Structure formats: structure tokens, C-alpha cells
Amino acid sequence: MADRTVLAGARVVLPTGIIENGRVIVEGGRIVGAGAFESGAEAPAGTRALDLTGHWVVPGFVDTHNHGGGGASFTSGTVDEVLKGVHTHRLHGTTTTVASFVTGDMDFLGRRAGLLSELAEQGEIAGLHFEGPFISPCRKGAHDETLLRDPDPAEVRKLIDAGRGQARMVTLATELPGGVDSVRLLAEHGVIAAIGHTDATYEQTVEAIDAGATVATHLYNAMPGLGHRTPGPIAALLEDERITVELINDGTHLHPAALELAFHHAGPDRVAFITDAMDAAGFGDGRYMLGTLEVEVKDSVARLVEGGSIAGSTLTLDRAFKRAVTIDRLPVESVVRAISANPARLLGIDDRVGSLEPGKDADLVVLDEEFDLKGVMRKGAWVVEPRPA
């Protein structure tokens, strides 16, 4: 007997557009059908139907830049704590999470990469992202300056190797000595070179893109602003078709107009919404550690105790989604691309996740008409079970 679930009556967002009164059929952890409801079609035995009239069904969210949540840090937590952090984000719709490390000592980062590579092998996380230590002291944000270093390709290589095939992304300031060579090395190894925490000029950024960089780490944040004679990295990153720009849509990191400008200029296929979340996401205000630095979270805004720099976010992607639709007034289809399809493609896992298509993992999110999260399914199992009225 088939263990088949049919989600019916919802607005379903497919790569081709929105289907009114659509349905998604799930079997064996995968999507086996997604599209318009066919009236009169015979449901096979063993089918469970769930009426989601008045709801949206969208693909599960994919977060390529996330440092933790639920009180747990990916940089320093135990395996159980890391899993708790991952689960916290799942409760908010993120069915695919890349674990990001903040700057640390090289040996420490190597050990962390080894430890978390096992979680990636088990499918709990979608790989590792090293944000630092190869970043600019001028744009260090919430990274420990004493541990920063120039991006020596041999050391970049060490970190990749420590990840045992699970390193997905390295954020670096490509203008530093060894930066462009490191970009080449990353590209050769199939690891995303992300330009960020950078003081690069426009020209230096173009050089790094030509060398193989493909991502802008949280565009606008931790880089020089857009000047009329010094367009800097922002102009270079926005204009180049090869670059996907990460945006932290929490209302704190970016002015809505800055977000709109990036979205408009790069287009919906070149934007990836990220959380850049730290431990307090889905947890609460208080004192936390971000790597080696102390952070105070007040009214959901995380700042370094010393100096007051913004220290990651407390964002979850369900909030980023709702904000994008209701405040930024972006079309739902564009938001789905930015929050699911584009990051999945970036990670090279779009054959399995990132859209509602037959053959892919049954990773999906149910939202109500106000775009509040009502359900989350991951690999065919409910993480949050919707209870439609």
C-alpha cells in the first residue's frame, strides 16, 4: 500500500509560476506530483489527503549562511547543540542549512570542520562555510581581529581538506595578498569563493570575479559603500551576471530601498536570502558568544559588547519570506527563487531540493494568507504539521 500524502487546494508555487487550487503529491519522502488539481482523478488506496485551501505551498528554504540558532552555535557547539540549532531553523522552514563558522584559530576551525563534516555526510547539514579568517581587518564586523590572516592558498587548502569534501563556501577579502590565487584554488576545488568582509575597490572586485568568485557575502554589509567615483565592490558584484548576492532581509542589516535596489538590479535569479543567524535566532535576547567575541542581543538585534558592531542576525527565513512579500512587496515567485531555488543551485543540489518538482525531496513549507508559517515538511516527514481550520 502506498504511503502517499496529497496536499490539496493550496496555491502552489512551481518554477513555472503559481498554481491556484494546486496540489502536491508526496510519496516515499519525495515529490511525485505537483501541479493543478485534476477533478475526478481516482486516489489510490493508502492516500492521505490534506485540504490546504487558503494556504500557500512553497519549496523548503535553503540557507547558505547561518551560524546557529536555538541557543546553539555552529562554530563552537557540541554535535547535539549543532543539531538543535539546525532543528530550530527547520521549525522556521529552513529544510537545508549550511553551517557557517566565524573566524577562529586555524587548528580549531580544522577540528570543527572535521566534526561537522560527519553531520553533512548524514544529511543533517548541507556542508560548511568558512566566513574568515581570510578577511579584511578594515571590515572585520564581528570577527576576532587577532585571528585574521591573509588568504594564503596553502592555508585555504588546509581548511578545505579538513572539511573532507563538505566545504561548500569560503568568504574572503580577495584584495588581500594571496586573495586572487585563493579564489582560483577554491574554484578549482569546486568550493564557492565568496567575496565579503572586504575593502576591495571596484577593479579589485572585478579581478576576483574573473578569477572565479561567484558569491557576494551579505551584499552591502562589511564592505565599502557605493560612491560616485569609487563604486567599490557593490557595483562590481551587482552588475556581474556570474555573481549571486546574499541579502540579510531582517530590516536591521539593510534599508528596504537598498534591498529593493539590489533585487531590481541583480534580478530574482541572482539573489539569495540568508539569515547570517547566530545562536539567539529562535531563542531570545541575552548574552552570547560569537566565536571568541561576546555579543549582547537586545530586541532581537545582536551587537558586539565591545564596539557595538552588528554581530549576525536573529533572523529565521520564514520572517525573511514574510517581510519580502508584505513589506518589500516582492512577487511571491521571486521570493521563492531567492529563498529556495537560487541557493540550491548555488550549492549544486538543485537536482534534489529548491523547487516543487517530481523526483525532488519532499521539502516544503505551508504558509497562510498572511504568510505566517503553518507547516514544514522535510524529506516527506512533517517537522511542523499544519492544522488547517
Ligand SMILES: [Zn+2]
Ligand atoms: Zn556570517
